[in-house]
Amino acid sequence: MIRLEGITKVYDGGTVAVRDVTLDIQKGEFVFLVGPSGSGKSTLIRLMLRQELPSDGDIWVSGKHITKLPSWKVPLLRRSVGTVFQDFKLLPNKTVHENVAFALEVIGRPRHVIRQQVPQVLRLVGLAAKADRLPQQLSGGEQQRVSIARAFVNRPLILLADEPTGNLDPATSVGIMRLLDRINRTGTTVVMATHDHAIVDAMKRRVVALERGRVVRDQSRGAYQTGRPPEASPTAAMAPVTPGPVPAGPAPMTPPPGGDAAPDETETAEV
């Protein structure tokens, strides 16, 4: 479904965000991209959406060689990929219903399809009763549900989520994860960048750990960290990552994050 081959991304100014990453994601998989801020998670998501082009390497998304895709075909790629972000990205002057319908309007879906599909997806995310509210009248968790509804209303084959629980409290996050899990069970491939230990450990799905732009671990049914139970270190996300044993890491372990941290808006915004 998604294949990255030898991907390196160097931003203008020489910051290396991703180094030689090779990754294969099968149809229907649920994959966590984990790692500290600046490890390259968001850059990988942006590369899969073709918001960025890699400096080197090739990417295929649902059979399309997207690093060779002419720019006028990029919209077609994005129609087959749903996206969810930490900051929801809802339009404040549109209601819940209008925000979701907007995604269908701009790709030219006929009105009767919109009338039918929007209420359906709002029921799926449990917001049918709040269709006429404005985003500011909703809680953070509800707003994120709206953005998931918008990402899913077009029934994409792939859902990319960049820190979808980053702005939410743990209880609300659980609800969002249930929803993503449910979407995954419909056969949608889900790739989620996060540094929420509790969620990763509870879900027991494939974990791809990144550090300084390299894949240091790729484990099916994995946890956020290996060799250490999550409850032992609740503040691990803040502390420098201590290198542990690396069972499946294709690349050698590198020292803790240093000078060449990649720009990563979503992660710095959270602090």
Next chain:
Amino acid sequence: MRFQYLLEQAMINLRRNGLVVISAVLAVFVTLSLVFLAVVLRRVVDENTGRWDDDIRVIAFLTDDLTLEDIDGLQREVISWEEVESVVYFTKAEALEEFRTLFADQPSLIEVVEEDPSTLPASLRIRPTEAADYDAISNRLAVISGVRQVSSADAAIDNMVTLSNILRVGAVAISIFLGGAAVVLIGNTIRMAIYARRDEISIMKLVGAGNWFVRVPFLLEGAIEGLLGGILAVGAVIGMYRWFVPFFEAFPDWIAVDIPVQFLVQSSILVVFFGVAAGLIGSAIGMWGFLKD
């Protein structure tokens, strides 16, 4: 439904930045009014100078009884004069052709002439070495047999030709400088509209809206601004012309102020078209580099 949707988006943009939009429309209006005014005035002038183009200042109309050899001899004599730079023989057929274009808007007159071709004589068209020599040349021609009548430019015609040239240069200069300003102002309104909607646009791109679906509302916005400016300019200039015509009637007969309606309609359409084109170019400039994915 889609076009309606795109048009609605353009209208929303126009409403959101009312003041900037008005300034852009006014810029187009002023530019096109001045250009259109220069074009109309130039046409009025040209109506009066018609055949005095190309520096020809003296026309010797020939009698119909001349043979080709006579004409040849006459032509050789005239060209030998110091004051004459060049002589062109203008046949009856050519004279008829010229008459047709000069009076294209008066078909009844053309019919009369076509029935009796002898009314339009052949002629020699003479370009003097110095523009002011036309007097001397016409005096010498007047006494030659075979020349029926001599017609020459006078100072008024010279002034009119100069005025016509000034108006032509003026129209071009106005369209370059003020037109450039109008295009930049439209580009500015488009850039503001894009800036006001940047969140919306980034979401549109994220959910896979086509590039043209994102661009068209802004192109439409620019085109509408140009269209409004163009229509206002046409209205103003034609209104002004109508209002002034009665005053022109006090002028001597030999000054024609009537310009063909067909010419007015054609150039009005052209002016509106230029307005729309300026709008499209302006919005293309405004979008430049701002709507990449």
